[in-house]
Amino acid sequence: MSAVVREDLIVAGRRRPGRGAVLPSISPVDGRVVAEVATASPEDVDEAVTAGAAAMRDPAWRGMLPHERARLLHRxxxxxxxxxxxxxRLQTRDNGKPITETRALVASAAGTFRYVAAALETLDETLTTPRGPYLSMSVYEPIGPVAAITPWNSPIASEAQKAAPALAAGNAVLIKxxxxxxxxxxxxxxxxxCAGMPPGLISVxxxxxxxxxxxxxxxxxxxxVSFxxxxATGRRIGAIAAEKLMPVSLELGGKSPTIVLPDADLDHAVKGxxxxxxxxxxxxxxxxxxxFVHRSMHDEMVDRLVAAAERLVIGDPDDEGTHMGPLISAEHRERVEAYVRLAAEEGGRVRTGxxxxxxxxxxxxxxxxxxxITGLDHGSRVCREEIFGPVLAVLPYEDEDALPALADATPYGLACGIWSRDYRRAWRLARRIEAGTVWINTYKQLSAATPFGGVKESGVGREKGRDGIRAYMAQKGVYWGLDEAPMRWGD
Known part of the structure; x- marks a missing residue:
């Protein structure tokens, strides 16, 4: 058994113990404590925010040109x-994701920093159309210290998605x-x-x-705040932000529909x-x-999905052949199990698992x-509430025109998948569904260049893309008077 590691905070670039309680980091693979992590008290937070604001005012950082900041991001x-x-390996140990997935997430994080660096090098300000004897410009400046609050399911990618554009915009970043x-x-x-970021800008x-x-x-x-x-937590943050008149980016929950149209390639659809x-x-x-599967192919689709699901390898996430590792905690597994019991109470039939x-x-x-699970009603709790676990509800449909209303019949609007050989048909359906992202004949493909976010209770704001840097900046108008004569007011 390996020794338990002690991890301290990073406060304005300096590793030190926190004033808060020590937090055990528990491996979901076997329940062992793998690290003891210092936590930040409100006093630690105040120190980090104050130091971050001071580091942003330092002329060496404040006056650094965009291509120079981009060099640090590339590094x-x-x-x-x-x-x-x-x-x-560290992320696999921390949250139990299979090593094949965590490698992809780390590669994504590296790609995010490279993309943001490239976008920063070419991010122009605007000379606006004059409407009088002046030259007018729209310029962008750092918004101020940014709190980046990240989830446990894909931490390295989420942290890069927030930290890279916040730093590119010239801000201090405080990762929670x-x-x-x-x-x-x-x-x-x-x-x-190590990349050369001014220490005061970085707190974890x-x-x-x-x-x-x-x-x-x-x-x-x-x-x-980018969260x-x-x-529920997003609503809490939004309420506090409203009191402060502070902008937020909130990427929240989802209950995403996938639709298999009758003309879909079933081999592709089952895998997807x-x-x-x-x-x-x-x-x-x-x-x-x-x-959602057309009733004419519902039974075949379910049979194929059940057979494919039963072939998935569940086990040690460090093994290359593992498809599914553990859930994040014992408490979370109990929550998933409670929803599966609820499905049975709501008339559902567990076909596998x-x-x-x-x-x-x-x-x-x-x-x-x-x-x-099959046999559930569209309005059941299991079909409306986010479970955040390996549970799929399969629902038959007959009328394609009714699909958008069925797909949208939850409080969420984060993502949607459509499987069809007819791209015109899929395009029309995609445009009718309320979701921040729609995948056609693919799923869970994400790009640092494409804005991402949700609608309804799935959140507000967008991350990624060139505008993802602007989201961490304040816009300012600057006017240069060109009139030779003084203003005539007061004559």
Whole structure:
């Protein structure tokens, strides 16, 4: 058994113990404590925010040209890539994702820094059309210290998605990782410092949401919050932000529909649906957890999905052949199990899964089998509420014109998948559904260049893309008077 590692905070670029309680980092694979993590108190938060604001005012940073900041971001991306295997193993240990997935997430984080650096080099300000004897410009400036509050399911990618554009815009960034997965955020903080970022700009503050997160959101020096996580917490952040008149980006929950039209290629659709809901153990905000299949092919689709799900390998996430590792915690598994019991009460039939797997190496961890349920009503709680686990509800439909209303019949609007050989048909359907992202004949493909976010209770604002940098900046108008004569007011 390896020794338990002690991890300190990063406060304005300096590793030190926190004033908050020590947080155990528990491996979901076997329930062991793998690290003891210092947490940030409100006093630690205040120190980090104050130092971040001071570092932003330093002329060496404030006057740094965009291409010079881009060089630091490129270097951070390269350092992440150089440590790809180590970071991937660290995240697998922290949250139980299979190593094949965590490698892809680390590569995504490196790509995010490279993309943001390239976008920053070519991010122009605007000379606006004059309407008088003046020259007018629209310029962009750093918004101020940014709180980046990230989730436990894909920490390294989420942290890069927030930190890279916030730093590109010239801000200090204060990363508050999820309580269950703080380790990669601390490593990322070290990488940003090694890349040459001014130390005062970088803080990583693990801790409980009601303590550390609340202190960050309420702090008067924090000028923007970017949050990815649950809708209830997002509402809380939004309410505090409204009191402060502070902008926020909120990427929240989802109950994403996947639609298989009668003309779909079923081989592609089965694989895509399986990946869309069971990869990451279903612990993804975009998980395609509701499947609408035309009644004429419903039974065939279910049979094929059940057979494919039962072939998935559940086990040690460090093994290359593992498809599904454990859920994040014992408590979360119990929540998923409660929803599966509720499905039975609501008239659903579990076609596969619905139980914990047994066997060597599985009993001590928080594993759960991929679960497929049929027979539910569209309005059932299991079909409307986010489960955040490996549970798929399959629902037959007959009238294609009714699909948008069925797909939209939840409070969420984050993502949607459509499978069809007819791109015109898929395009028309995609435009009618309320969702921030629609995938056609693919699923869970994400690009640093494409804005991402949700509608309704899935959040507000967008991240990624060129405008993702502008989201961390304040816009300012500047006018240059050109009239030779003085103003005539007061004559």
């Amino acid at each position: 951070a991306g390269a350092l992440i890539e150089d440590d790809l295997e180590g970071l991937a 990782p999820a309580e269950w997965s703080p380790l990669t955020a601390l490593r990322l903080g070290e990488i940003l410092l 503050l693990p801790g409980a949401g009601p303590v550390t997160g609340e202190a960050l959101v309420r702090h008067p020096g924090v000028r923007k 990815t996580g649950g809708t 649906v399986l990946f869309g809901v069971f990869s990451s153990h279903g612990q993804a905000c975009v998980a395609g957890s509701r499947l 619905g139980e914990r797997p047994r066997g060597a190496g599985l009993d001590a961890g928080f594993f759960y089998r991929p679960t497929i």
